Amino acid sequence: MIKMCSYKKIILLLAVILLVSESLRLEAQVGTSTIYDYRDIEDYIIGNITISGVRFLDYNALIGVSGLRQGQLITIPGDEISGAAQKLWAQGLFSDIRITISEIRSDTVFLDIYLQERPRLSSLKINGIKKSELQDIKDKINLPNGSQVTAFILNNTEKIIKDHYLEKGYLNTEVNFIQKEDPDKPNSVILTIDVNKNQKVKIDRIEFIGNQDFDDRKLKRQMKGTKEKNWNFLRSSKYISEKFTEDREKLYTFYNENGYKDFAIISDSLYTVSGDRVGLVIKVEEGRQYFLRNISWVGNSIYPTSLLDKVLNIDKGSVYNKTLLEKRLRVDEDAVSSLYLDHGYLFSNLTPVETRIVGDSVDLEIRIYEGDQAYLNDVIIKGNTRTNEHVARRELYTLPGDLFSKENIMRSVRQIGVLGHFDPEKINPQPVPDPMTGSVDLLYALEERANDQFEISGGWGAGMLVGTVGVRFNNFAMRNFFKLNEWRPYPSGDGQSLSIRAQSNG
Known part of the structure; x- marks a missing residue:
């Protein structure tokens, strides 16, 4: 009897344990999300793609950037998922990207792309510049509140500020950024830009390397915007990149005008002389000087060669001056092209071609397309x-x-x-x-300009004061004199002149 009782107790205890364990197992299944094993490589069809984590960007545009699309066959894990993440990261707009599986139904997979946007600008402060320049700098960098603060934006802002001061002769401008989280706005930063212009840099000396036919002094005179420091304190000696680029072209023009058609600037470089002084080294290759041996014309049926030679007015044997050639062909008021343009040949074209070069001599052929009159x-x-x-x-x-x-x-x-x-x-x-x-x-x-005149004069004579006041309207329209709607402030437009003068003696 005692033994039977013990068996019943044991069976009852086992039943209770089984019920409790089953309950715990079911509870665990309900309370946890499904975990997928990415070690298994399988092909799936994308059923849908959702975007999470972003507030300001268009979902469809982001899905388009990822390269993934609904109905696409992909391998998980595979290149399609990693490629999508790389494409989104390349935009420079996100600090965190995660692509996860939200659900799998048979061979169909549902994806979620979580994107953490980079912080946005809540306020901007710029230190180290004059108040008169502050608005100009802000207009150039164009960073309104709410714009994203990315590495590209910061690099571009730094370049804009440095270029701004480079034009003013500050070569060593330093730009530092300080970002602080805005406690009042989530995912937003307060950006402070510290600008240190340092000293204005001037050119201590300019040196040329490779020039033999023209000395340094002659070449320096060709550069109008890039000058070295000397006793003339009124002359600017700041190094400004934009002006130096223009002066490089002036050197090319100078050499071409003197027959050096192969001239080239090999390199240019700056070196530090002192804290506010630099040296500029320009390495050139002059080439040889060329002369015109022969000039011929092809395609001219309207004007004889003798007339074209006379109008061109460039002698054979003269220095091969490309600038002069261009002027005499097209630019000057009495250029060769004017012969054609004055008589309706608007579609005519003149093309100089170097047909032969022997030693220092150039044979030039000017090919003419006359066209029809317009x-x-x-x-x-x-x-x-x-x-x-x-x-x-x-x-x-x-x-x-x-x-x-x-x-x-x-x-x-x-x-x-x-x-x-x-x-x-x-x-x-x-x-x-x-x-x-x-x-x-x-x-x-056309552009209108004011050409009315106002006159006032006064003087003293014969014991009295003499004064005159007058006005002259040079674009009056008398036919509209009685039309009140044309008085703005007076009827104008017909080019007529109207003078009104008053004189007082006393």
Whole structure:
């Protein structure tokens, strides 16, 4: 009896243990997420992609950048997942990227891309610069509140600030960034930029290496914006990169004008002389000097070679001056191209070609494409905001249907300038050719300028005070005198002159 009782107790105890363990097992399954073993390599079809962690960026755009797409067959683990992470990281917008599996259904996988955005700017402070320059610097770096603070943004900001002061002669500008978390805004930073311009750097000396035919002094005179320090304290000797680039081109022009068509600047470098002084070394290769042995013309049927030679006005045997050649072919008012442009050959083209070089001699062939004559289709006047169009149009020597003529265009420009209503420096005739039809529209771009006059004078004579006040309107429109809506402040636009003068004696 006692033994039977013991068996029953043991069986009951085992049943209780089994029930408790099963309950604990079920609870563990409910309370934990599924863990996937990435050591198993399998192929899946992407069922969906979600984005988490971002607040300001477009989800669809981010999925597009990743290269993953719904319905794509991928291998997990595989190159597709790692490649997607690399593409997102390359944007420079995130400090943390995680691609995880949110669910698997048979052969379909659901992915989540977690992105931690880099901090955004809550406020900006710049130290070490003048108040007068502060706004200019802020406009250049263009860092509004809310923009992301990335390594690229900081590097670009540093470059902009250094370039700003480089133009002013500060070669050793230092830029440091201090980022502090903003306690009032999550994932935001307060950015402080400390700028130290250091001393303004000037050029102590300029040295040339490789020049034999022209001495250093001659070459230094060609550089207008890059000068070395000397007794003349009024002359700027700051090293400014942009101006030095312009002076490099001036050296090329100088040598080309003297026949050295192969001239080249091999290198240029700066070295420190003292804290605020640098030396500039320019290494050049002059090449040899060339001369024109022969000039021939090809393709000319309208004008004879003798006339073209006369207009070109460059003697055989002279120094091969590329700058002079360009001027005589296209730039000067009496250039060879003007022969064609004055008689309608707008589509003509002159191309100089070096056909043979023997020793220091160059044979030059000028190839001409004459084309057909062009006629004016439409003549447009633009920019006359106050002056009526007919005032400017009556000065033109170019009318629709006329043969295109550079001479008549320049004559028209001079006549419009004489009116005084437009800035003569801003009168810009612009041909708009249409090679398909052989016609051309001509646009005169104008800019108005004030040309009214005010006069006041006074004097003392014969025991009395004499005073005169007068005003002269040079662009009056008498026909609108009785139209109240045209008084702005007076009726204008017809180019008429109206003078009003008052005189007092007493």
